[in-house]
Structures are given as structure tokens and as C-alpha cells.
Amino acid sequence: MPAPIRVLVPIDDSEPEAMSIPLGYAKTIAQRNPARSHKIILLTHTKQQLRSTSLESHLGAQASKALAAKRAVGIGNGFMLHHETMQTLRYGTDSAVIIAFYADDKLLDFVDGLSGVIGVIALPWPEDGAKTWASRWTPHVHGQEPKAPTNLLSDPVIENALKVVSTVSNLAHDVMHPHDKKFADETLRILRANGHTAPAADIKSWAIREGWKPAAATELAKMATKIFALKSKPSLAAFHDPCGRYTRWKHGDEEN
Numbered sequence: 001m002p003a004p005i006r007v008l009v010p011i012d013d014s015e016p017e018a019m020s021i022p023l024g025y026a027k028t029i030a031q032r033n034p035a036r037s038h039k040i041i042l043l044t045h046t047k048q049q050l051r052s053t054s055l056e057s058h059l060g061a062q063a064s065k066a067l068a069a070k071r072a073v074g075i076g077n078g079f080m081l082h083h084e085t086m087q088t089l090r091y092g093t094d095s096a097v098i099i100a101f102y103a104d105d106k107l108l109d110f111v112d113g114l115s116g117v118i119g120v121i122a123l124p125w126p127e128d129g130a131k132t133w134a135s136r137w138t139p140h141v142h143g144q145e146p147k148a149p150t151n152l153l154s155d156p157v158i159e160n161a162l163k164v165v166s167t168v169s170n171l172a173h174d175v176m177h178p179h180d181k182k183f184a185d186e187t188l189r190i191l192r193a194n195g196h197t198a199p200a201a202d203i204k205s206w207a208i209r210e211g212w213k214p215a216a217a218t219e220l221a222k223m224a225t226k227i228f229a230l231k232s233k234p235s236l237a238a239f240h241d242p243c244g245r246y247t248r249w250k251h252g253d254e255e256n
Contacts, residue, residue, distance in 0.1 A: 005029050005119045006139035013102065013125055019058035021142060022121040026097040027079055029119035035095040037118060040075070042067065042083045043100050045107060050083065055101055092116040104129035109214040112136075113174070136205040152206040158198050159206070160249040161187050165220075166210050174215035184220055188227040189234040190242045197228040 007025045011018055026040045047068050049055055056064040063073045067083035075081045082096075086107065092115030100107050103122040108130060111120055122139070124130035134141070138149040153159040165187050169180040176184065191197075200221040207217035227234070236242040 001116070002118075004117045006137050007119070007121045007142065008130055008134050008139045009121060009123045009142045010127070010130075011123070011142070012127075013054045013123060018054065018123060019101075022099045022101070022123055023075060023081075025121045025142075026099055026119060027075075027077065029121075030079070030097050033095065033118045035118065037095040037097065038078050038080055039094070039096040040079055040081050041089070041093060041096050041098045042081055043089065043098050043107065043111065044083070044085055044102055046085055046087075047083070049102060086110050089114070097121070099123070102129075103133075105132050108133040109208075109218075112208050113214045132201065132205065136209055152202050152209065153198055155196055155198055156252070157194075157246075157249050158191055158196050158203075160252055161191055161245075162203070162206065163210075164249070166207070166212070169212075171211050171213065171216070174213045176216050176219050181219070181223070184223060185227070186239050186242075187245075188224055190236060190239065190246050192227050192230055193233045193236055193242070194246055198224065200225040 007022075007029075009018075009021050009025070011021070023040070030037045030040065044050065044055070050059070050064045050068045059067070059073075063081075066073050067081070070083070072080040072082045094116050095118050096116065097119035098111055098114075098117055098121070100111055100120060100122045102125040104124065104126070108120075108122060111117065112133075120139075122130045122133065133139075135150060136152065138147055140146055153162070165180075165184045168183060170177055203224045204214075204217045204221035207220050208214055212220070
């Protein structure tokens with residue numbers, strides 16, 4: 001399945017067009033997708049955010065009430081708007097576009113873990129609520145010219161090493177398999193012993209962009225935080241060919 005089209009709409013949620021602009025993007029993405037899906041999902045943290053909020057003022061009381069009751073609402077041209085939360089949208093969608101309203105890191109990490117998504121439109125709250133997500137994906141930003149994707153890991157040796165970890169790991173699960181975790185631990189310790197380090201947030205975003213589930217990427221980032229913070233170089237005596245592995249990463253050879 002092609003990667004989702006991602007759009008950031010960095011306007012205040014109280015602005016009159018705060019819902020109409022995301023809906024316009026969502027309809028365009030859905031129409032241009034080969035599946036021609038007519039399902040658009042409005043995703044919020046909780047159902048309560050549909051009532052007595054700026055979102056209700058955009059949707060109207062009747063539509064908000066219907067969405068809160070799990071009834072889809074027609075929004076023209078055959079499109080249907082559904083509402084979901086992090087508690088109700090468990091695994092994924094069937095070729096749907098998601099509008100993440102009041103989006104923050106937690107909500108957008110959740111979206112990154114879903115399958116079957118053809119598009120994501122994020123309207124952040126607070127104003128910088130989608131900053132990490134935007135750095136991760138370099139989405140189209142409403143009102144701005146497109147930008148080239150950023151390089152999340154500035155150290156190519158770390159990136160080469162982690163690509164090996166990704167290659168040998170099962171990326172389909174939210175939790176790292178013990179064998180994969182052991183291999184990642186060895187890799188990070190070899191990197192630390194050779195003086196390499198990287199911010200945990202960058203490792204997490206890099207892993208998600210490489211196809212890791214957000215929870216597993218968080219697990220990898222926590223391991224990196226712990227190992228890169230070691231005051232002394234870790235012993236590599238028990239590891240298989242640590243010098244050879246490091247040399248291959250250094251020269252861009254990603255083989256194990």
C-alpha cells in the first residue's frame with residue numbers, strides 16, 4: 001500500500017476555516033486515491049471533544065451529536081464523516097483518510113501505528129503539537145511550499161547500524177521480540193563504545209519512518225537513551241565480531 005499523504009494545517013482551532021480546510025484536503029486525497037474511498041475519520045482524543053468545544057461550533061450541534069453516537073454524517077459528494085478516538089480505533093482503517101483534530105504527539109504517534117490509512121490531515125493543539133510529527137514526515141504544510149524530507153539521523157554510522165537492526169527485526173508488532181531486542185542492545189553498545197550518540201527522539205522518529213510500530217520505536221529509543229548515557233565504554237567481549245560489524249557500518253555496508 002502506498003505511503004499515506006500527510007498534511008499539516010497549522011491554524012488556530014477557533015478559526016472559522018479550521019474544519020473546512022482539513023475536510024477539503026481529506027476529500028481531495030480520497031478522490032485521488034485508486035481505492036476512491038469515501039470514508040473520512042475525524043479522530044480526537046475523547047468523545048467529549050465533540051461537545052461544547054470549537055469542534056462542535058464547526059460541525060454544528062446536530063452533527064456533533066450524531067458523531068458522538070457513532071453515526072456517520074454526510075458531508076457532500078457521497079463522503080461520510082465518522083468519528084473515532086484512540087480507544088475506539090484499535091487496529092486500522094479500510095482505505096480511509098484521517099483528520100486528527102486537536103492533534104499532539106500522542107495522537108499522531110497513534111495514527112502512525114494504524115494500517116490502511118491513505119491520508120492524514122493534522123490540525124495541532126497546542127500550536128506546536130505536531131512539531132515532532134512534522135519533523136518526522138515533512139508533510140505538506142497548508143499555505144507553504146513543499147519541502148524535501150529531512151535527514152533524521154545526522155550520524156550515518158548510527159543510521160547504517162540501525163538499518164541492520166530493522167532488517168533483522170520483526171516490525172509487525174508493538175513490542176520488540178527478545179531476540180530483536182538483544183540484537184539492538186548489542187548494536188547500540190557497539191556504537192556507544194565507538195563514541196557515537198544520538199537523541200532518543202530522533203531515533204524514535206527514524207524507526208517509525210522505517211516502518212516500526214510507534215510503541216516498538218519508543219522501546220528502541222529508551223534503550224538508546226540508557227546505553228548512550230553510560231559513563232564508561234561498555235565491554236564488547238561477549239559480542240560476535242564487534243569490530244567487523246562496526247567497520248561495515250562505518251563504510252556503509254549494512255550487512256549483519
